[in-house]
Amino acid sequence: SQSLEVRVPLLDHEMVEFAARIPSTLKIRGGVGKWIFIQGLKGLVPDEVFHRPKQGFAIPLAPWFLGPLSGRARALTASSSRIAAYVDVGAVRRLVREHLSGRRDHSAMLWRLLVLDTWLAHHRRPGALGRPPEVDGFLRREPEFYTGPGPTVGVGA
Structure with missing residues (x-):
C-alpha cells in the first residue's frame, strides 16, 4: 500500500x-x-x-478505482489472483462490477482487497499458502460482513 x-x-x-x-x-x-x-x-x-478546526486527509479512493486503479481492481477478480485463496472471487467480481458501473461505491472494500493483494505479493511465495479454514466464505455473509458503502466492516457471526 x-x-x-x-x-x-x-x-x-x-x-x-x-x-x-x-x-x-x-x-x-x-x-x-x-x-x-x-x-x-x-x-x-x-x-x-x-x-482552523482539525481536518482529516481523505484519499479519493472512489475515483481512483474508476480511473487509474480500475485495472488493479479488475485484476483482483481473476481466479488466479493472489487473494483468490482467501476470498470469494465471485463476490469480488460483483463488488468490482458494481463499483465500475457506478451503481455502488465499494472503494473502501476494494482498497482493503488491494492492500491484501499487495501484502501477499511482498510477503508470500506463490502457492505457499493454502486456504485457511477460518476465512472460508470470506465476503459471502454480506449482511454481517460488509454493510458498505462506508467503512463499517466486521466479521460475521
Missing part, C-alpha cells in the same frame, strides 16, 4: 524523546494544546492555520 505520512518527522525517536522531556506547562497553556509547537512555528506558518 502507498500513502503520504506527514507526521513522520514528529515521530522520529529523537524528536519523541525530546518532546517527552518538555515540561507540561509548555505543552498546554491557556487551554491551548501543543503550545510550544505553535510558538515555534509562528512566523513560518500563517496564523489562520493555528485556528
Whole structure:
C-alpha cells in the first residue's frame, strides 16, 4: 500500500524523546494544546492555520478505482489472483462490477482487497499458502460482513 505520512518527522525517536522531556506547562497553556509547537512555528506558518478546526486527509479512493486503479481492481477478480485463496472471487467480481458501473461505491472494500493483494505479493511465495479454514466464505455473509458503502466492516457471526 502507498500513502503520504506527514507526521513522520514528529515521530522520529529523537524528536519523541525530546518532546517527552518538555515540561507540561509548555505543552498546554491557556487551554491551548501543543503550545510550544505553535510558538515555534509562528512566523513560518500563517496564523489562520493555528485556528482552523482539525481536518482529516481523505484519499479519493472512489475515483481512483474508476480511473487509474480500475485495472488493479479488475485484476483482483481473476481466479488466479493472489487473494483468490482467501476470498470469494465471485463476490469480488460483483463488488468490482458494481463499483465500475457506478451503481455502488465499494472503494473502501476494494482498497482493503488491494492492500491484501499487495501484502501477499511482498510477503508470500506463490502457492505457499493454502486456504485457511477460518476465512472460508470470506465476503459471502454480506449482511454481517460488509454493510458498505462506508467503512463499517466486521466479521460475521
